[in-house]
Amino acid sequence: MVARLLSRVWTTLALTQCFLLGPVGVSASLSTPLPDLYEASLTELQAGLTSGQFTSVDLIKAYFARIEEVNLEGPALRAVLETNPSALDEAAALDYERLTSGPRSALHGIPVLVKDNIGTVAFEGMNTTAGSYSLLKSIIPEDSGVVKRLRKAGAIILGKANLSEWAHFRGNIASGWSGRGGQSTNAYYPDGDPCGSSSGSAIASSIGLSAVSLGITCPANQNNIVGIKPTVGLTSRAGVIPISEHQDTVGPLARSTTDAAIVLSIIAGPDPNDNFTLAQPYPVPDYTAALSNSSLVGKRIGVPRAVFMNDSMTGNDPYVNEVFEQALVTLAALGATIVDPADLPSAYEIYESNNETVVLNTDFKVQLNAWFAGLVANPTGVMSLEELIMFDNQYPSLEEPTNYTDQSELIASQATTGFNASYYASLAFDKELGATRGIDAALEMYTLDALVLPAPGYTTVPAAIAGYPIVTVPLGFYPENVTIGSAGPVTYYPAPGMPIGLSFLGTAWSEYDLVGFAYAYEQKTMTRLDRKAYAAAIPATQLADVMGA
Ligand SMILES: *[C@@H]1O[C@H](CO)[C@@H](O)[C@H](O)[C@H]1NC(C)=O
Ligand SMILES: *[C@@H]1O[C@H](CO)[C@@H](O)[C@H](O)[C@H]1NC(C)=O
Ligand SMILES: *[C@@H]1O[C@H](CO)[C@@H](O)[C@H](O)[C@H]1NC(C)=O
Numbered sequence: 001m002v003a004r005l006l007s008r009v010w011t012t013l014a015l016t017q018c019f020l021l022g023p024v025g026v027s028a029s030l031s032t033p034l035p036d037l038y039e040a041s042l043t044e045l046q047a048g049l050t051s052g053q054f055t056s057v058d059l060i061k062a063y064f065a066r067i068e069e070v071n072l073e074g075p076a077l078r079a080v081l082e083t084n085p086s087a088l089d090e091a092a093a094l095d096y097e098r099l100t101s102g103p104r105s106a107l108h109g110i111p112v113l114v115k116d117n118i119g120t121v122a123f124e125g126m127n128t129t130a131g132s133y134s135l136l137k138s139i140i141p142e143d144s145g146v147v148k149r150l151r152k153a154g155a156i157i158l159g160k161a162n163l164s165e166w167a168h169f170r171g172n173i174a175s176g177w178s179g180r181g182g183q184s185t186n187a188y189y190p191d192g193d194p195c196g197s198s199s200g201s202a203i204a205s206s207i208g209l210s211a212v213s214l215g216i217t218c219p220a221n222q223n224n225i226v227g228i229k230p231t232v233g234l235t236s237r238a239g240v241i242p243i244s245e246h247q248d249t250v251g252p253l254a255r256s257t258t259d260a261a262i263v264l265s266i267i268a269g270p271d272p273n274d275n276f277t278l279a280q281p282y283p284v285p286d287y288t289a290a291l292s293n294s295s296l297v298g299k300r301i302g303v304p305r306a307v308f309m310n311d312s313m314t315g316n317d318p319y320v321n322e323v324f325e326q327a328l329v330t331l332a333a334l335g336a337t338i339v340d341p342a343d344l345p346s347a348y349e350i351y352e353s354n355n356e357t358v359v360l361n362t363d364f365k366v367q368l369n370a371w372f373a374g375l376v377a378n379p380t381g382v383m384s385l386e387e388l389i390m391f392d393n394q395y396p397s398l399e400e401p402t403n404y405t406d407q408s409e410l411i412a413s414q415a416t417t418g419f420n421a422s423y424y425a426s427l428a429f430d431k432e433l434g435a436t437r438g439i440d441a442a443l444e445m446y447t448l449d450a451l452v453l454p455a456p457g458y459t460t461v462p463a464a465i466a467g468y469p470i471v472t473v474p475l476g477f478y479p480e481n482v483t484i485g486s487a488g489p490v491t492y493y494p495a496p497g498m499p500i501g502l503s504f505l506g507t508a509w510s511e512y513d514l515v516g517f518a519y520a521y522e523q524k525t526m527t528r529l530d531r532k533a534y535a536a537a538i539p540a541t542q543l544a545d546v547m548g549a
């Protein structure tokens with residue numbers, strides 16, 4: 001019904017556009033060059049839309065063409081699972097609305113790609129499957145909380161991004177692979193590991209297959225982009241295919257801290273359908289107000305070296321710490337006091353602990369079964385974790401192809417028996433190790449404003465088990481002589497030219513400060529611009545190629 005309404009508006013717009021937009025577009029394009037979609041910022045795109053230089057319809061056409069160039073063709077990055085068949089109609093309606101009543105927000109008419117475990121209503125034409133054939137053509141009751149907010153702000157869901165199947169909770173399988181999408185790969189090295197689980201979302205943001213996307217941290221590190229992993233409960237997980245309500249969190253993946261801050265300001269906020277969000281401080285900050293070049297002046301930034309910078313524990317190439325030491329010099333030059341070391345009292349216990357596995361295995365079974373139970377329909381008939389394991393075994397060509405057969409995590413999760421005393425003990429230990437005797441203890445002992453670490457290795461673990469935020473920005477690139485490592489049957493990490501990130505960690509709800517620190521460092525270094533994706537992975541289509549076509 002919505003689609004039909006939109007196509008009526010589309011017709012009207014096509015007529016209106018000839019009169020209203022044509023002349024404006026021409027004069028604007030004479031003075032300002034069209035933005036290069038590889039790097040285009042939200043501010044540039046919004047300015048071009050506002051001045052009538054191009055429309056949202058043009059943007060959708062251009063991004064669709066760029067996806068087509070590199071997704072299955074060329075380097076076959078396999079970043080995108082599905083594109084939105086309603087996107088052009090929605091863009092036309094939003095173009096019309098802009099003309100008649102102005103933009104709703106900084107995301108009005110902006111295409112956003114979302115990870116395939118983030119729910120979008122089926123009647124729009126896309127599936128919500130976490131990459132698994134077991135959910136193909138399933139019907140979810142409503143949009144996810146974050147997608148509702150994006151749409152309300154006038155954003156257009158461009159498509160669904162490939163991911164590590166079940167957000168990498170299936171077994172010993174290479175990052176970035178799903179049954180439906182196949183193996184996604186990094187745009188900075190042929191067959192490079194994209195990291196995960198938001199692999200496709202990160203690849204897509206890295207080379208401009210979309211303006212911005214939604215996902216989490218590790219892929220930001222390996223794809224030369226900015227990622228915000230919000231505090232659990234800042235952004236809604238309602239309508240997101242779960243692993244664990246204690247760790248899952250949805251955040252932006254973007255080419256700049258500014259773009260990430262714009263998106264976070266729109267998707268953050270309480271949602272009655274995810275009661276964790278009701279605990280967040282009110283009101284939601286405007287994260288773009290944190291974007292100051294002097295945000296590090298007088299701040300105390302700690303370096304928790306023990307475990308997290310020990311190569312034999314993290315498995316990192318020594319170059320990671322080398323380039324990180326340079327970042328510490330930059331942070332000091334930006335006015336920060338570097339407190340080094342500022343170890344987490346719980347560091348070694350975190351390394352030894354298996355509490356996270358207990359929590360995730362137990363939560364996943366309970367929550368995934370609830371997801372299946374909440375579906376309006378699922379034509380595959382799969383309605384539980386137990387049936388999912390059987391489905392994968394029954395259709396090995398779809399779900400267990402050569403080198404991607406393992407489902408040990410699904411099996412371990414299925415073996416759990418629900419919330420008992422051991423589960424609650426592990427949950428409490430996670431909070432204690434990650435927060436009370438971890439991040440919060442270090443912040444307090446050394447009177448710190450934040451912690452900083454290289455993103456690769458073990459960095460996400462304390463924040464994950466605490467449910468605390470991380471903001472990651474580009475730090476550098478592996479050198480030409482780095483020893484190429486294997487990251488799976490067909491993917492490599494590290495490899496020459498692959499990106500490395502810098503992560504700022506803080507206590508609950510400290511995103512505003514972390515965004516400010518990340519911005520000051522980013523603006524000083526502009527590392528992202530030092531290196532582009534490998535040539536074949538750079539899509540050629542630009543706005544000029546689709547305008548008037
Ligand atoms: C996704 O689901 C819709 C129906 O809900 C269907 O029309 C569409 O073709 C599906 N996409 C794929 C790739 O199968
Ligand atoms: C959310 O609600 C459930 C019951 O519906 C309750 O068990 C849980 O403690 C609540 N969580 C929070 C963070 O409020
Ligand atoms: C920060 O500095 C950069 C140049 O180094 C400048 O382009 C940018 O506008 C500054 N940001 C703010 C918020 O002043």
Ligand SMILES: *[C@@H]1O[C@H](CO)[C@@H](O)[C@H](O)[C@H]1NC(C)=O
Pocket residue numbers: 306307310311312313
């Ligand atoms: C790094 O980790 C290894 C292995 O656990 C340990 O033997 C070594 O002492 C650690 N190094 C430092 C500097 O803590």
Ligand SMILES: *[C@@H]1O[C@H](CO)[C@@H](O)[C@H](O)[C@H]1NC(C)=O
Pocket residue numbers: 349350352353354355358426429433
């Ligand atoms: C959980 O953490 C505590 C504290 O470090 C530790 O004593 C316990 O062995 C851990 N439990 C598991 C299952 O790893």
Ligand SMILES: *[C@@H]1O[C@H](CO)[C@@H](O)[C@H](O)[C@H]1NC(C)=O
Pocket residue numbers: 362415416417418420421422423
């Ligand atoms: C809790 O359940 C798990 C399996 O989910 C089991 O391994 C553990 O022994 C149980 N703990 C208690 C105290 O019953």
Ligand SMILES: *[C@@H]1O[C@H](CO)[C@@H](O)[C@H](O)[C@H]1NC(C)=O
Pocket residue numbers: 479481482
């Ligand atoms: C790699 O090259 C850099 C210069 O780019 C050099 O400093 C370093 O020693 C080399 N490393 C190895 C392992 O050869």
Ligand SMILES: *[C@@H]1O[C@H](CO)[C@@H](O)[C@H](O)[C@H]1NC(C)=O
Pocket residue numbers: 402403488489490
């Ligand atoms: C499976 O992995 C091996 C390396 O472990 C690789 O040589 C082979 O090409 C892979 N097969 C497929 C079908 O991906």
Ligand SMILES: CC(=O)N[C@H]1CO[C@H](CO)[C@@H](O)[C@@H]1O
Pocket residue numbers: 071072078080081082083180181182
């Ligand atoms: C948009 C797009 O190219 N989607 C593709 C993702 O990968 C699967 C599996 O190869 C294709 O069937 C889709 O067409």
